[in-house]
Amino acid sequence: MSVVKNVAVVGGGAAGFFAAISVKTHHPLATVTLFEKSSKVLTKVKVSGGGRCNVTNANNDIASLCNAYPRGGKELKNIFYRFGPQDTKNWFKDREVSLKAEPDGRVFPVSNNSQTIIDCLMEECEKKEISIKYKKSIKSLKKIQSKWALSFNDSHITNHYDSVIIASGGSPKLKGFEWLKNIGHSIITPIPSLFTFNMPNESIIDLMGLVVKDVKIKISGTKIETIGPVLITHWGMSGPVILKASSIGARDLFERDYCFNIEINWLLESNTELLYKKLEEFSSSFSKKTVINQNPFQFPNRLWQFLVRKFGVPTNKKWGELGKKKMRHLIELFTKDSYSVSGKTTFKEEFVTCGGVALSNININTMESKIHSNLYFAGEVLNIDAITGGYNFQAAWSTGFVAGKLE
Numbered sequence: 001m002s003v004v005k006n007v008a009v010v011g012g013g014a015a016g017f018f019a020a021i022s023v024k025t026h027h028p029l030a031t032v033t034l035f036e037k038s039s040k041v042l043t044k045v046k047v048s049g050g051g052r053c054n055v056t057n058a059n060n061d062i063a064s065l066c067n068a069y070p071r072g073g074k075e076l077k078n079i080f081y082r083f084g085p086q087d088t089k090n091w092f093k094d095r096e097v098s099l100k101a102e103p104d105g106r107v108f109p110v111s112n113n114s115q116t117i118i119d120c121l122m123e124e125c126e127k128k129e130i131s132i133k134y135k136k137s138i139k140s141l142k143k144i145q146s147k148w149a150l151s152f153n154d155s156h157i158t159n160h161y162d163s164v165i166i167a168s169g170g171s172p173k174l175k176g177f178e179w180l181k182n183i184g185h186s187i188i189t190p191i192p193s194l195f196t197f198n199m200p201n202e203s204i205i206d207l208m209g210l211v212v213k214d215v216k217i218k219i220s221g222t223k224i225e226t227i228g229p230v231l232i233t234h235w236g237m238s239g240p241v242i243l244k245a246s247s248i249g250a251r252d253l254f255e256r257d258y259c260f261n262i263e264i265n266w267l268l269e270s271n272t273e274l275l276y277k278k279l280e281e282f283s284s285s286f287s288k289k290t291v292i293n294q295n296p297f298q299f300p301n302r303l304w305q306f307l308v309r310k311f312g313v314p315t316n317k318k319w320g321e322l323g324k325k326k327m328r329h330l331i332e333l334f335t336k337d338s339y340s341v342s343g344k345t346t347f348k349e350e351f352v353t354c355g356g357v358a359l360s361n362i363n364i365n366t367m368e369s370k371i372h373s374n375l376y377f378a379g380e381v382l383n384i385d386a387i388t389g390g391y392n393f394q395a396a397w398s399t400g401f402v403a404g405k406l407e
Helices: 014-026 043-051 062-066 073-082 085-094 114-127 174-181 203-207 240-248 250-255 272-285 301-311 324-335 391-403
Strands: 006-010 031-035 099-101 106-109 131-133 138-144 147-152 158-161 163-166 187-193 195-198 211-219 225-232 236-238 259-265 337-342 344-346 352-357 375-377
Touching: 006 014, 006 147, 006 158, 014 031, 014 114, 014 163, 014 391, 043 114, 062 073, 073 391, 085 099, 085 106, 085 391, 106 114, 138 174, 147 163, 174 187, 174 352, 187 240, 187 250, 195 240, 195 337, 203 225, 203 301, 211 240, 225 240, 236 240, 240 250, 272 324, 301 324, 324 337, 375 391
Parallel strands: 006 031, 006 163, 031 131, 163 375
Antiparallel strands: 099 106, 138 147, 147 158, 187 352, 195 236, 195 344, 211 225, 211 259, 225 236, 259 337
């Protein structure tokens, strides 16, 4: 027989909902109340993946899965064995939510609508009689004997709970973690992760809307290298390859005040001699064609023409007139094209934080605080964050599930 508990879950995001549901699953007689500081819940779920909700990733190999987390990967390993991507897929399947994996590994609902996921979570809360309270921002959290006293900004009444699960999400400011610092937890200074690169002084932004399927980028002066699709925007560059680099290099780029150079290999291939031979053969076959109008590579013509102009090849120059030296210089440009980054752009609703409650304060097997008993943590409030691809939500589901067991 389960011991009846009065449990508070702070935060109405993915981790908070999953933690609350997990409590009722493992402790059916518990009274569970979920507190959300705003008037809406599951806002990141709503906007994730362009409104489709990137639920998780298809990668079931725990070792490589952990590599997707620049912060927290090592600690999550045991958690993922207890509740991993396959468990997430099974959980939604059991509730008649069909999911699909796309070629890049991202998993979405078949409906292509995040509301499907929101409805599922809301229905589960209703079924399990979980109470949801809106516009309840925590003012203070105190341990009084064996109970947790929670007070809110809109009330003089203090509520008492046997256990509390903190799933309040990330915050772009240290102030957002003060109430947790006040009860003894170490806070890793929060900074942005998952952002796009601003290039106000680069003419490549004239190609806004252009997508190049796969490129390799390197952030100059660091060991950060990533491969993936890139999107040219009206402010700079975005897409998976950029977002991954911003996640891996969050601390490093913050320290550089988001001013740095990136090097792009548009061709992925690093064997320049091989590329040169390909170009030489092409120039021989199309010797009477103009360079700017005859593209030997697979990337978009708009990009080809931009790069040819950037290199300074005259618009009337023919392949047969280019010469070996200039062809080698072209290969150099295509494989080591450089751009200056000055600033970042973050996604407001999808803001991801690098930083939060230090994992050294947490018993990672139970998600319970090492500082206080009966206080648990889940999701992005912790110093855990990942690259794009459904990994951040997976961390939310997994930590929420384990925290909700109240072990």
